[in-house]
Amino acid sequence: MAEDRVTQAVGVARELLEADGPDAVSMRAIAARMGIRAPSLYKHVPDKAALEAHLIAAALTELGHALRDAGPELADLAAAYRSWAIGHPHLYTLATAQPIPRDRLPAGVEDQAAAPLLAAFEGDEDRARAAWAAAHGLVSLELADRFPPDADLDAAWAAFVAAFSPRPERRAQPRPGA
Amino acid sequence: MAEDRVTQAVGVARELLEADGPDAVSMRAIAARMGIRAPSLYKHVPDKAALEAHLIAAALTELGHALRDAGPELADLAAAYRSWAIGHPHLYTLATAQPIPRDRLPAGVEDQAAAPLLAAFEGDEDRARAAWAAAHGLVSLELADRFPPDADLDAAWAAFVAAFSPRPERRAQPRPGA
DNA sequence: GTCTATACCCGGATAGAC
DNA sequence: GTCTATCCGGGTATAGAC
Structure with missing residues:
Protein backbone atom coordinates (compact mmCIF):
# COMPACT_ATOMS: atom_id res chain seq x y z
CA MET A 1 0.00 0.00 0.00
CA ALA A 2 3.03 2.24 0.06
CA GLU A 3 2.07 4.93 -2.39
CA ASP A 4 4.65 6.05 -4.84
CA ARG A 5 6.09 9.38 -3.77
CA VAL A 6 5.62 10.96 -7.16
CA THR A 7 1.98 9.94 -7.29
CA GLN A 8 1.55 11.25 -3.80
CA ALA A 9 3.16 14.57 -4.65
CA VAL A 10 0.93 14.97 -7.71
CA GLY A 11 -2.11 14.24 -5.60
CA VAL A 12 -1.14 16.78 -3.00
CA ALA A 13 -0.36 19.36 -5.65
CA ARG A 14 -3.79 18.82 -7.10
CA GLU A 15 -5.46 19.26 -3.74
CA LEU A 16 -3.64 22.50 -3.16
CA LEU A 17 -4.42 23.76 -6.65
CA GLU A 18 -8.09 22.93 -6.54
CA ALA A 19 -8.55 24.26 -3.04
CA ASP A 20 -6.61 27.49 -3.14
CA GLY A 21 -5.45 28.19 -6.65
CA PRO A 22 -2.10 28.24 -8.38
CA ASP A 23 -0.32 30.45 -5.86
CA ALA A 24 -0.91 27.85 -3.19
CA VAL A 25 1.04 25.25 -5.11
CA SER A 26 4.62 25.63 -3.97
CA MET A 27 7.24 22.97 -3.52
CA ARG A 28 7.36 23.88 0.14
CA ALA A 29 3.61 23.48 0.59
CA ILE A 30 3.52 20.19 -1.26
CA ALA A 31 6.35 18.83 0.83
CA ALA A 32 4.81 20.04 4.05
CA ARG A 33 1.61 18.11 3.35
CA MET A 34 3.68 15.01 2.68
CA GLY A 35 5.45 15.40 5.98
CA ILE A 36 8.82 16.11 4.43
CA ARG A 37 10.87 19.18 3.46
CA ALA A 38 10.92 20.82 0.08
CA PRO A 39 14.46 19.78 -0.91
CA SER A 40 13.52 16.12 -0.50
CA LEU A 41 10.99 16.48 -3.31
CA TYR A 42 13.83 16.91 -5.74
CA LYS A 43 14.88 13.32 -5.10
CA HIS A 44 11.64 12.21 -6.72
CA VAL A 45 10.90 14.88 -9.28
CA PRO A 46 13.32 16.93 -11.37
CA ASP A 47 11.48 20.21 -10.95
CA LYS A 48 8.11 21.80 -10.40
CA MET B 1 5.62 69.86 -21.22
CA ALA B 2 6.02 68.49 -17.72
CA GLU B 3 4.17 65.23 -17.94
CA ASP B 4 1.99 64.22 -15.09
CA ARG B 5 3.74 61.59 -12.99
CA VAL B 6 0.73 59.29 -12.97
CA THR B 7 0.42 59.42 -16.74
CA GLN B 8 4.10 58.80 -17.01
CA ALA B 9 3.95 55.81 -14.68
CA VAL B 10 1.08 54.31 -16.65
CA GLY B 11 3.01 54.77 -19.87
CA VAL B 12 6.08 53.12 -18.46
CA ALA B 13 4.02 50.27 -17.03
CA ARG B 14 2.52 49.72 -20.44
CA GLU B 15 5.91 49.64 -22.11
CA LEU B 16 7.14 47.07 -19.64
CA LEU B 17 4.01 44.97 -20.00
CA GLU B 18 3.97 44.98 -23.77
CA ALA B 19 7.68 44.35 -24.06
CA ASP B 20 8.26 41.68 -21.46
CA GLY B 21 4.96 40.52 -20.04
CA PRO B 22 3.25 40.86 -16.70
CA ASP B 23 6.16 39.69 -14.56
CA ALA B 24 8.22 42.58 -15.84
CA VAL B 25 5.78 45.09 -14.41
CA SER B 26 6.94 45.75 -10.88
CA MET B 27 6.84 48.94 -8.91
CA ARG B 28 10.62 48.83 -8.76
CA ALA B 29 10.96 48.50 -12.53
CA ILE B 30 8.45 51.24 -13.24
CA ALA B 31 10.20 53.59 -10.87
CA ALA B 32 13.62 52.76 -12.24
CA ARG B 33 12.54 53.74 -15.74
CA MET B 34 11.22 57.01 -14.36
CA GLY B 35 14.53 57.72 -12.69
CA ILE B 36 13.13 57.45 -9.18
CA ARG B 37 12.80 54.76 -6.51
CA ALA B 38 9.85 52.52 -5.95
CA PRO B 39 8.66 54.09 -2.70
CA SER B 40 8.30 57.45 -4.42
CA LEU B 41 5.64 56.00 -6.69
CA TYR B 42 3.34 55.74 -3.71
CA LYS B 43 3.21 59.51 -3.51
CA HIS B 44 1.39 59.51 -6.84
CA VAL B 45 -0.55 56.26 -6.89
CA PRO B 46 -2.19 54.43 -4.00
CA ASP B 47 -1.06 50.98 -5.11
CA LYS B 48 -0.18 48.83 -8.07
C1' DG C 1 8.37 64.61 -3.62
C1' DT C 2 12.36 62.27 -3.22
C1' DC C 3 15.44 59.49 -0.65
C1' DT C 4 17.44 55.39 2.37
C1' DA C 5 16.42 51.75 5.15
C1' DT C 6 13.61 48.37 6.12
C1' DA C 7 9.72 45.32 7.25
C1' DC C 8 7.30 41.78 5.68
C1' DC C 9 6.35 38.28 2.61
C1' DC C 10 7.16 34.77 -1.08
C1' DG C 11 9.40 31.52 -4.54
C1' DG C 12 12.75 27.55 -6.85
C1' DA C 13 16.52 25.15 -6.31
C1' DT C 14 21.39 23.27 -4.62
C1' DA C 15 25.23 21.52 -1.38
C1' DG C 16 26.60 18.42 1.60
C1' DA C 17 25.94 15.87 6.02
C1' DC C 18 23.78 11.81 7.67
C1' DG D 1 15.89 9.56 0.91
C1' DT D 2 15.78 12.70 4.34
C1' DC D 3 17.64 16.58 6.65
C1' DT D 4 19.64 21.56 7.67
C1' DA D 5 21.58 25.46 5.85
C1' DT D 6 21.75 28.35 2.33
C1' DC D 7 21.87 30.66 -2.18
C1' DC D 8 19.71 33.04 -5.36
C1' DG D 9 15.95 35.78 -6.82
C1' DG D 10 11.68 38.34 -6.43
C1' DG D 11 7.71 41.33 -4.74
C1' DT D 12 4.42 45.34 -2.25
C1' DA D 13 4.50 48.57 0.80
C1' DT D 14 5.71 51.75 5.03
C1' DA D 15 8.58 54.89 8.20
C1' DG D 16 10.91 58.73 8.73
C1' DA D 17 14.70 61.89 7.26
C1' DC D 18 15.52 65.62 4.14
Missing part, protein backbone atom coordinates in the same frame (compact mmCIF):
# COMPACT_ATOMS: atom_id res chain seq x y z
CA ALA A 49 7.25 21.75 -14.09
CA ALA A 50 7.23 17.96 -13.98
CA LEU A 51 4.48 18.00 -11.37
CA GLU A 52 2.52 20.49 -13.42
CA ALA A 53 2.81 18.25 -16.45
CA HIS A 54 1.17 15.47 -14.47
CA LEU A 55 -1.66 17.78 -13.49
CA ILE A 56 -2.19 18.91 -17.07
CA ALA A 57 -2.29 15.32 -18.27
CA ALA A 58 -4.84 14.46 -15.61
CA ALA A 59 -6.97 17.44 -16.54
CA LEU A 60 -7.00 16.62 -20.23
CA THR A 61 -7.72 12.98 -19.57
CA GLU A 62 -10.62 13.68 -17.25
CA LEU A 63 -12.10 16.34 -19.47
CA GLY A 64 -11.85 13.92 -22.37
CA HIS A 65 -13.66 11.25 -20.38
CA ALA A 66 -16.38 13.68 -19.40
CA LEU A 67 -16.96 14.44 -23.07
CA ARG A 68 -16.79 10.80 -24.08
CA ASP A 69 -19.45 9.94 -21.52
CA ALA A 70 -21.74 12.72 -22.67
CA GLY A 71 -24.26 12.40 -25.45
CA PRO A 72 -23.13 12.84 -29.05
CA GLU A 73 -25.05 16.05 -29.68
CA LEU A 74 -23.26 19.37 -29.49
CA ALA A 75 -25.61 20.48 -26.74
CA ASP A 76 -24.61 17.50 -24.62
CA LEU A 77 -20.92 18.03 -25.25
CA ALA A 78 -21.21 21.71 -24.44
CA ALA A 79 -22.95 20.98 -21.17
CA ALA A 80 -20.35 18.39 -20.20
CA TYR A 81 -17.51 20.72 -21.11
CA ARG A 82 -18.90 23.57 -19.09
CA SER A 83 -19.71 21.36 -16.18
CA TRP A 84 -16.26 19.83 -15.92
CA ALA A 85 -14.48 23.15 -16.31
CA ILE A 86 -16.60 24.95 -13.74
CA GLY A 87 -16.16 22.01 -11.40
CA HIS A 88 -12.36 22.19 -11.67
CA PRO A 89 -11.62 25.84 -12.40
CA HIS A 90 -7.95 25.95 -11.49
CA LEU A 91 -7.15 22.64 -13.12
CA TYR A 92 -8.97 23.75 -16.25
CA THR A 93 -7.08 27.01 -16.36
CA LEU A 94 -3.77 25.27 -15.82
CA ALA A 95 -4.45 23.06 -18.79
CA THR A 96 -5.63 25.77 -21.17
CA ALA A 97 -3.97 29.07 -20.33
CA GLN A 98 -0.45 28.14 -21.27
CA PRO A 99 1.37 26.11 -23.88
CA ILE A 100 1.13 22.46 -23.00
CA PRO A 101 4.39 20.60 -22.44
CA ARG A 102 3.78 18.02 -25.16
CA ASP A 103 7.10 16.27 -24.63
CA ARG A 104 6.33 15.66 -20.97
CA LEU A 105 2.81 14.38 -21.65
CA PRO A 106 1.79 10.80 -22.40
CA ALA A 107 1.16 10.33 -26.09
CA GLY A 108 -2.38 10.75 -27.32
CA VAL A 109 -3.78 12.64 -24.38
CA GLU A 110 -4.48 15.73 -26.41
CA ASP A 111 -6.13 13.86 -29.29
CA GLN A 112 -8.19 11.74 -26.96
CA ALA A 113 -9.59 14.84 -25.30
CA ALA A 114 -10.44 16.38 -28.65
CA ALA A 115 -11.97 13.27 -30.20
CA PRO A 116 -15.59 13.61 -29.05
CA LEU A 117 -15.90 17.13 -30.38
CA LEU A 118 -14.21 16.24 -33.64
CA ALA A 119 -16.62 13.36 -34.04
CA ALA A 120 -19.59 15.65 -33.48
CA PHE A 121 -18.43 17.69 -36.45
CA GLU A 122 -17.81 14.62 -38.52
CA GLY A 123 -14.12 15.25 -38.75
CA ASP A 124 -14.33 18.89 -39.81
CA GLU A 125 -11.33 20.17 -37.87
CA ASP A 126 -11.93 23.83 -38.60
CA ARG A 127 -15.47 23.84 -37.32
CA ALA A 128 -14.53 21.64 -34.38
CA ARG A 129 -11.73 24.02 -33.47
CA ALA A 130 -13.99 27.06 -33.72
CA ALA A 131 -16.56 25.32 -31.52
CA TRP A 132 -13.89 24.35 -29.02
CA ALA A 133 -12.69 27.93 -28.91
CA ALA A 134 -16.21 29.17 -28.37
CA ALA A 135 -16.77 26.78 -25.48
CA HIS A 136 -13.40 27.69 -24.06
CA GLY A 137 -14.18 31.37 -24.38
CA LEU A 138 -17.49 31.00 -22.60
CA VAL A 139 -15.90 28.97 -19.83
CA SER A 140 -12.86 31.13 -19.34
CA LEU A 141 -14.82 34.36 -19.30
CA GLU A 142 -17.17 32.82 -16.77
CA LEU A 143 -14.29 31.59 -14.62
CA ALA A 144 -12.59 34.96 -14.83
CA ASP A 145 -15.84 36.63 -13.84
CA ARG A 146 -15.61 38.79 -16.91
CA PHE A 147 -19.26 38.81 -17.96
CA PRO A 148 -21.48 41.65 -16.79
CA PRO A 149 -23.31 40.73 -13.61
CA ASP A 150 -26.66 40.53 -15.35
CA ALA A 151 -25.53 38.35 -18.25
CA ASP A 152 -27.62 35.26 -18.93
CA LEU A 153 -24.94 32.64 -19.40
CA ASP A 154 -27.31 29.79 -20.07
CA ALA A 155 -28.76 31.79 -22.93
CA ALA A 156 -25.30 32.56 -24.27
CA TRP A 157 -24.43 28.86 -24.24
CA ALA A 158 -27.68 28.10 -26.03
CA ALA A 159 -26.84 30.70 -28.66
CA PHE A 160 -23.46 29.09 -29.13
CA VAL A 161 -24.98 25.65 -29.59
CA ALA A 162 -27.56 26.98 -32.02
CA ALA A 163 -24.92 28.77 -34.06
CA PHE A 164 -22.90 25.62 -34.51
CA SER A 165 -25.77 23.28 -35.16
CA PRO A 166 -26.01 21.92 -38.69
CA ARG A 167 -27.53 24.04 -41.41
CA PRO A 168 -29.11 21.72 -43.96
CA GLU A 169 -29.34 24.23 -46.78
CA ARG A 170 -25.70 25.22 -46.51
CA ARG A 171 -24.32 21.76 -46.19
CA ALA A 172 -26.21 20.72 -49.29
CA GLN A 173 -24.13 23.14 -51.34
CA PRO A 174 -20.84 21.66 -52.47
CA ARG A 175 -17.93 23.65 -51.15
CA PRO A 176 -15.69 25.11 -53.83
CA GLY A 177 -12.39 23.31 -53.90
CA ALA A 178 -13.60 20.46 -51.71
CA ALA B 49 -3.80 47.93 -8.77
CA ALA B 50 -4.48 51.55 -9.62
CA LEU B 51 -1.91 51.44 -12.38
CA GLU B 52 -3.38 48.21 -13.69
CA ALA B 53 -6.81 49.76 -13.76
CA HIS B 54 -5.46 52.47 -16.05
CA LEU B 55 -3.98 49.83 -18.35
CA ILE B 56 -7.23 47.89 -18.47
CA ALA B 57 -9.18 51.03 -19.30
CA ALA B 58 -6.76 51.84 -22.09
CA ALA B 59 -7.00 48.33 -23.48
CA LEU B 60 -10.79 48.32 -23.53
CA THR B 61 -10.93 51.76 -25.07
CA GLU B 62 -8.49 50.95 -27.83
CA LEU B 63 -10.07 47.62 -28.60
CA GLY B 64 -13.43 49.36 -28.76
CA HIS B 65 -12.06 51.91 -31.19
CA ALA B 66 -10.55 49.22 -33.37
CA LEU B 67 -13.96 47.57 -33.60
CA ARG B 68 -15.74 50.84 -34.20
CA ASP B 69 -13.41 51.64 -37.07
CA ALA B 70 -13.91 48.23 -38.66
CA GLY B 71 -16.68 47.39 -41.07
CA PRO B 72 -20.10 46.44 -39.72
CA GLU B 73 -19.99 42.81 -40.88
CA LEU B 74 -19.09 40.11 -38.40
CA ALA B 75 -16.14 39.12 -40.58
CA ASP B 76 -14.73 42.64 -40.31
CA LEU B 77 -15.27 42.80 -36.58
CA ALA B 78 -13.68 39.42 -36.10
CA ALA B 79 -10.62 40.44 -38.09
CA ALA B 80 -10.28 43.68 -36.16
CA TYR B 81 -10.67 41.90 -32.84
CA ARG B 82 -8.08 39.31 -33.65
CA SER B 83 -5.70 41.87 -35.06
CA TRP B 84 -5.81 44.14 -32.04
CA ALA B 85 -5.46 41.30 -29.57
CA ILE B 86 -2.55 39.67 -31.34
CA GLY B 87 -0.91 43.06 -31.64
CA HIS B 88 -1.17 43.67 -27.89
CA PRO B 89 -1.10 40.20 -26.35
CA HIS B 90 -0.22 41.10 -22.76
CA LEU B 91 -2.54 44.07 -22.66
CA TYR B 92 -5.34 41.95 -24.06
CA THR B 93 -4.74 39.25 -21.50
CA LEU B 94 -4.62 41.74 -18.67
CA ALA B 95 -8.02 43.05 -19.70
CA THR B 96 -9.73 39.71 -20.16
CA ALA B 97 -8.18 37.12 -17.86
CA GLN B 98 -9.36 38.58 -14.59
CA PRO B 99 -12.37 40.36 -13.16
CA ILE B 100 -12.30 43.96 -14.22
CA PRO B 101 -12.17 46.58 -11.47
CA ARG B 102 -15.37 48.29 -12.52
CA ASP B 103 -15.27 50.83 -9.69
CA ARG B 104 -11.83 52.03 -10.72
CA LEU B 105 -12.75 52.32 -14.40
CA PRO B 106 -14.24 55.34 -16.16
CA ALA B 107 -17.95 54.85 -16.73
CA GLY B 108 -19.03 53.40 -20.03
CA VAL B 109 -15.73 51.92 -21.10
CA GLU B 110 -17.03 48.39 -21.01
CA ASP B 111 -20.23 49.19 -22.91
CA GLN B 112 -18.41 51.24 -25.49
CA ALA B 113 -16.10 48.33 -26.24
CA ALA B 114 -19.03 45.96 -26.59
CA ALA B 115 -21.22 48.25 -28.70
CA PRO B 116 -20.00 47.36 -32.20
CA LEU B 117 -20.52 43.66 -31.68
CA LEU B 118 -23.90 44.18 -30.10
CA ALA B 119 -24.90 46.30 -33.07
CA ALA B 120 -23.82 43.58 -35.48
CA PHE B 121 -26.28 41.27 -33.77
CA GLU B 122 -29.00 43.87 -33.76
CA GLY B 123 -29.11 44.02 -30.00
CA ASP B 124 -29.34 40.30 -29.39
CA GLU B 125 -27.20 40.15 -26.26
CA ASP B 126 -27.09 36.39 -26.01
CA ARG B 127 -25.82 35.86 -29.51
CA ALA B 128 -23.44 38.79 -29.19
CA ARG B 129 -22.04 37.34 -26.00
CA ALA B 130 -21.61 33.92 -27.53
CA ALA B 131 -19.82 35.47 -30.49
CA TRP B 132 -17.63 37.53 -28.20
CA ALA B 133 -16.74 34.41 -26.26
CA ALA B 134 -15.91 32.58 -29.45
CA ALA B 135 -13.61 35.36 -30.62
CA HIS B 136 -12.06 35.54 -27.19
CA GLY B 137 -11.55 31.80 -27.14
CA LEU B 138 -9.87 31.82 -30.52
CA VAL B 139 -7.63 34.70 -29.54
CA SER B 140 -6.70 33.42 -26.12
CA LEU B 141 -5.93 29.92 -27.32
CA GLU B 142 -3.79 31.41 -30.06
CA LEU B 143 -1.99 33.69 -27.60
CA ALA B 144 -1.45 30.82 -25.21
CA ASP B 145 -0.09 28.73 -28.06
CA ARG B 146 -2.61 26.07 -27.25
CA PHE B 147 -3.60 25.01 -30.75
CA PRO B 148 -1.81 22.08 -32.34
CA PRO B 149 1.11 23.24 -34.45
CA ASP B 150 -0.61 22.31 -37.71
CA ALA B 151 -3.93 24.00 -36.96
CA ASP B 152 -5.26 26.32 -39.63
CA LEU B 153 -6.34 29.30 -37.57
CA ASP B 154 -7.59 31.36 -40.47
CA ALA B 155 -9.93 28.52 -41.32
CA ALA B 156 -11.08 28.25 -37.73
CA TRP B 157 -11.88 31.96 -37.70
CA ALA B 158 -13.78 31.58 -40.96
CA ALA B 159 -15.76 28.72 -39.46
CA PHE B 160 -16.61 30.90 -36.49
CA VAL B 161 -17.80 33.74 -38.71
CA ALA B 162 -19.86 31.36 -40.83
CA ALA B 163 -21.48 29.80 -37.80
CA PHE B 164 -22.63 33.16 -36.49
CA SER B 165 -23.78 34.58 -39.77
CA PRO B 166 -27.53 35.09 -40.10
CA ARG B 167 -29.78 32.15 -40.92
CA PRO B 168 -32.81 33.46 -42.76
CA GLU B 169 -35.07 30.47 -42.18
CA ARG B 170 -34.47 30.41 -38.44
CA ARG B 171 -34.84 34.07 -37.85
CA ALA B 172 -38.17 34.03 -39.65
CA GLN B 173 -39.59 31.78 -36.94
CA PRO B 174 -40.96 33.67 -33.97
CA ARG B 175 -39.24 32.67 -30.77
CA PRO B 176 -41.51 31.18 -28.14
CA GLY B 177 -41.95 33.58 -25.27
CA ALA B 178 -40.42 36.50 -27.10
